[in-house]
Amino acid sequence: MDTQAHLxxxxxxxxxxxxxxxxxxxxxxxxLLDACAALDEEQLAATIPGTYNTIHKTLNHIVWSEEQYLSDLTGREPESRLWSAGGPVLVDVARLRAMAQQNGQGLMDVAAGAAAGEVVILEGDGLRWHTPVGLILTQAINHATEHRAQIMVILTQLGLEPPDVSGWAFSQEFVRPISIE
Structure with missing residues (x-):
């Protein structure tokens, strides 16, 4: 694991x-990416009804979406596009991990500087929207959480133990127990 995510x-x-x-x-x-890095091609291609897509495509979708949210929030084009004129471009889990690290740090930086009432202008289909920064940040968290849960259900259906990505598991990396005497 990268130490930047673990302070x-x-x-x-x-x-x-x-x-x-x-x-x-x-x-x-x-x-989740670390857990999926150990999967073979058949496992990465697994899906079940009610989920977004295969494990591999869903991982790509999470990372691509965060890249897009970051671009929307900063106005900067992403360094590496996971989308081409022909549709999504699938990349391997190792590259996704590096991109997730970069996107995650960028989203933390935006979150650190976000101000109440701050908006960004989004454009598409000939329209412009003044969108609150907080709304895009909310969508980024909700979107990733939803798709991580879908991948974990697929892993469970494959008979694999998904990683614990709960807030409590996260806190165990930061909070040290204190003995009560």
Whole structure:
């Protein structure tokens, strides 16, 4: 695991709450990507009804979406596009992990500087929308959480133990028990 996602308690505890939420999101994405890195091609191609798509395509979708949210929030084009004129471009789990790390750090940076009432202008289909930054940040968290859960259901159906990406599991990396005497 990358140490940037895992800070000592005093550093992580200093995060504003919204940054902590995005730190957890990054940690959970990396934890799931690490678990999926051990899968073979057949397992990565697995899906079940009610989920977005295959494990591999859903991982790509999570990372591509976070790349797009970050681009929408910063106005900067992504360094590596996972989308071409022909549709989504699938990349391997190792590259996804590196991209997730970069996107996650960028989203934490945006979250750290987000101000109440701040909006960005989104454009598409000849229309423009003034969209609250908080709404895009909310969507980023909700979207990743939903798709991670879908992948974990597929893993369970394959007979594999999915990683624990709960807030409590995340806290165990930062909170040290204190003995009561």
């Amino acid at each position: 000592p308690l005093n550093q992580a505890a200093a995060d504003p709450p919204l940054v902590m939420l995005f730190r957890h999101n990054l940690w959970a994405n990396l934890r």
